[in-house]
Amino acid sequence: MENKHPNNPSLNRRDFLTTSAMLAGGIMLGPGLAWADQKKPKEIIVRAWGGSWGDALKAGVADGFTKATGIKVRLDFTEDNEIKPKIWAAIDQGRVPPIHVNWDTTTNATISALRGVTVDLSDLSNLKGLLPLAKPVGLKGYPLVNTYAYVYVCAYRPEAFPDGPPQSWNVMLDPKFKRRVALYDDGIGFNPISVIAGGGTFKDIPDNMEPGYEFYRKLKANKPLLGEDADFTTWFQKGEIDLACTISVNARAAKQSGIDVAWTVPKEGCKVDTDGLWIPRGLPANEEYWAKEFINFALTKEAQQKWCSMLGLPPVFPGIDPPADLVGDVSYPTKPEDFEKLIRVPSKVLVENQPKWFAKFNEIFQG
Amino acid sequence: MTSVKQSSHFPIKWRLLDAAERVAALVWPRQLHSYTGYLLLVPALLLVFVLVIGLIYIGGYSLHELDLANYRLKESFSLTNYYTAVTSTTYRTVVLRSLYGSFLVTVITIFLAFPYAYLMVRAREAMTRKFLLISLFLPFFIGQIVRAYGWLIILGKEGLLNNIVTFFGFSPLELIYNYPAVILGLIQYMLPFAVLLLAPAITAINRDMELASESLGAHWIQTFIHIVLPMAKPGLIGSSVVVFTLTLTDFAMPEILGGGTTDFIANSIYDGFFQLSNSGLGAALSMILVTLGTAFVVVIFSIAGTGTLGFSRRSK
Numbered sequence: 001m002e003n004k005h006p007n008n009p010s011l012n013r014r015d016f017l018t019t020s021a022m023l024a025g026g027i028m029l030g031p032g033l034a035w036a037d038q039k040k041p042k043e044i045i046v047r048a049w050g051g052s053w054g055d056a057l058k059a060g061v062a063d064g065f066t067k068a069t070g071i072k073v074r075l076d077f078t079e080d081n082e083i084k085p086k087i088w089a090a091i092d093q094g095r096v097p098p099i100h101v102n103w104d105t106t107t108n109a110t111i112s113a114l115r116g117v118t119v120d121l122s123d124l125s126n127l128k129g130l131l132p133l134a135k136p137v138g139l140k141g142y143p144l145v146n147t148y149a150y151v152y153v154c155a156y157r158p159e160a161f162p163d164g165p166p167q168s169w170n171v172m173l174d175p176k177f178k179r180r181v182a183l184y185d186d187g188i189g190f191n192p193i194s195v196i197a198g199g200g201t202f203k204d205i206p207d208n209m210e211p212g213y214e215f216y217r218k219l220k221a222n223k224p225l226l227g228e229d230a231d232f233t234t235w236f237q238k239g240e241i242d243l244a245c246t247i248s249v250n251a252r253a254a255k256q257s258g259i260d261v262a263w264t265v266p267k268e269g270c271k272v273d274t275d276g277l278w279i280p281r282g283l284p285a286n287e288e289y290w291a292k293e294f295i296n297f298a299l300t301k302e303a304q305q306k307w308c309s310m311l312g313l314p315p316v317f318p319g320i321d322p323p324a325d326l327v328g329d330v331s332y333p334t335k336p337e338d339f340e341k342l343i344r345v346p347s348k349v350l351v352e353n354q355p356k357w358f359a360k361f362n363e364i365f366q367g
Numbered sequence: 368m369t370s371v372k373q374s375s376h377f378p379i380k381w382r383l384l385d386a387a388e389r390v391a392a393l394v395w396p397r398q399l400h401s402y403t404g405y406l407l408l409v410p411a412l413l414l415v416f417v418l419v420i421g422l423i424y425i426g427g428y429s430l431h432e433l434d435l436a437n438y439r440l441k442e443s444f445s446l447t448n449y450y451t452a453v454t455s456t457t458y459r460t461v462v463l464r465s466l467y468g469s470f471l472v473t474v475i476t477i478f479l480a481f482p483y484a485y486l487m488v489r490a491r492e493a494m495t496r497k498f499l500l501i502s503l504f505l506p507f508f509i510g511q512i513v514r515a516y517g518w519l520i521i522l523g524k525e526g527l528l529n530n531i532v533t534f535f536g537f538s539p540l541e542l543i544y545n546y547p548a549v550i551l552g553l554i555q556y557m558l559p560f561a562v563l564l565l566a567p568a569i570t571a572i573n574r575d576m577e578l579a580s581e582s583l584g585a586h587w588i589q590t591f592i593h594i595v596l597p598m599a600k601p602g603l604i605g606s607s608v609v610v611f612t613l614t615l616t617d618f619a620m621p622e623i624l625g626g627g628t629t630d631f632i633a634n635s636i637y638d639g640f641f642q643l644s645n646s647g648l649g650a651a652l653s654m655i656l657v658t659l660g661t662a663f664v665v666v667i668f669s670i671a672g673t674g675t676l677g678f679s680r681r682s683k
Contacts, residue, residue: 079641081641081642081644084644111438114438115437179541185627186642223628224628225627226627239525240524240544352435358638359455366457366628
């Protein structure tokens with residue numbers, strides 16, 4: 001029944017619940033959103049990685065956003081490298097991009113930012129107070145926002161290493177592990193490490209990558225497998241490999257699903273990198289608004305805590321405790337001394353040099 | 368006026384048909400009726416036209432170098448992408464691997480497909496024919512990706528074959544993530560195509576020709592070499608062209624069964640477009656692939672003649 005007495009101070013149950021939900025959403029999403037008059041789209045499409053990655057985004061961010069706003073979130077599992085040209089083509093041709101938010105590697109996101117296809121996120125209210133890691137380096141404003149850090153660890157099958165975790169990446173060259181070592185198929189995550197494992201230093205990157213290429217030439221004799229995130233889990237599961245350079249999330253997910261996998265940071269160190277979120281240009285104004293609010297929501301303490309705990313990665317929101325199984329873990333850097341063991345190559349260097357490194361990586365392993 | 372009055376007495380269906388005929392005559396006049404057959408070619412020509420337009424665009428992209436400062440293709444024209452593709456040892460190896468793989472797959476597939484197709488056509492028992500036909504079509508219902516994963520299950524370190532090998536006390540064999548595994552997967556994928564293209568050619572061979580040959584004292588091998596093979600030439604040429612070009616452009620089998628180190632050209636094209644974000648280089652590699660495939664078809668047709676496919680004008 002319609003309320004004919006708008007000035008009546010008493011609230012019925014439905015009004016109370018609605019107001020409470022709006023207030024709760026408003027608090028979660030930051031100032032402005034609760035009273036926003038932007039038309040809500042039926043759904044927000046977020047490109048994501050599948051498996052444990054997608055599960056974490058759904059439970060940690062998407063579900064909470066839907067609860068707060070009523071907007072459904074659809075995860076699009078198109079491969080990150082494949083969505084990139086689709087977005088670029090849509091923007092170049094004046095079409096609406098196929099997704100609202102891209103969950104991307106910082107390197108790929110930086111490439112899109114350099115191309116000028118990203119929306120500036122500087123006005124997001126939840127950027128304040130985040131760790132400096134959240135800010136993209138070498139770019140004006142916030143064409144993307146980093147959401148957590150991750151480490152390309154040395155994942156191994158403990159059964160194959162009875163004397164303890166591998167101390168050096170050079171163990172990959174041991175003929176004992178012929179055909180039982182795996183890397184990413186573009187060398188991502190290992191290119192800088194290969195320089196140090198090959199006798200070079202961090203200062204050699206990116207001008208003198210030869211020690212790394214020499215390491216790869218030696219590694220080629222051991223016929224490593226080259227694949228993507230999903231392959232590593234399958235290979236460990238099927239006993240195809242003993243050792244891999246992979247993101248700690250994959251190793252942890254494999255372990256959580258009952259596969260006997262452990263991980264370590266060898267003496268040469270591991271590469272640390274970040275992932276981020278960005279919005280493609282060319283969306284209708286209201287959809288861009290709610291896409292921004294999705295990212296704003298992903299930066300709240302609650303979302304960061306749940307999302308990153310499920311991933312097992314250190315978030316950009318300060319003061320969040322690591323999950324119980326990762327306290328003191330090398331793959332979960334929290335203190336400056338943790339980062340000393342890790343190698344971080346600036347995005348600018350990666351963007352400018354990754355194509356050359358990939359070409360050389362391909363030349364060695366495909367040649 | 369009389370005719371109008373009379374026609375108004377006709378049933379509505381007749382009048383509608385008359386109207387439709389008048390509209391059709393406006394769109395396609397009676398003088399053009401002798402060309403009606405060519406009209407049916409229009410969809411095919413449109414399809415080819417769209418492909419050609421796409422190819423022109425790709426050709427255009429291939430002439431622009433990537434600018435790493437903004438990840439867009441430079442305005443200026445250059446042959447840098449072709450220079451990279453031709454001088455890089457990686458791409459040279461990949462191209463040679465693809466060509467050699469296509470050759471191997473074509474030869475082995477035709478060798479396996481011919482007896483299969485012959486038996487399928489000539490089998491006296493209907494049950495045998497049906498069994499062979501169903502066995503042939505069954506893989507069609509299972510996509511290429513699923514079939515590739517099927518091989519992983521069979522040939523993997525803990526797969527069916529290695530379980531048997533280790534059961535007898537031997538060390539497990541390295542059966543996947545190498546070149547032979549890719550070739551094996553491709554042969555299995557191509558076999559139905561080859562059989563389906565060979566079967567009509569074998570069906571067209573009059574059984575009496577073979578019987579006549581045998582009744583004149585020819586051994587079945589002689590009959591096969593001198594009667595069946597030459598008469599099946601159109602099918603052999605057609606299936607070879609299809610198997611070779613499909614293998615040359617394949618992506619999934621090298622990707623799944625190759626373990627990342629046995630890429631074919633299509634995998635390098637993918638890397639160019641998607642992993643490197645370099646559409647210029649990807650386009651140049653695509654043009655090289657199209658050129659290679661076309662060159663092969665041209666060479667085959669110039670040797671065997673298009674008449675082998677029944678394209679030549681028949682003399683009366």
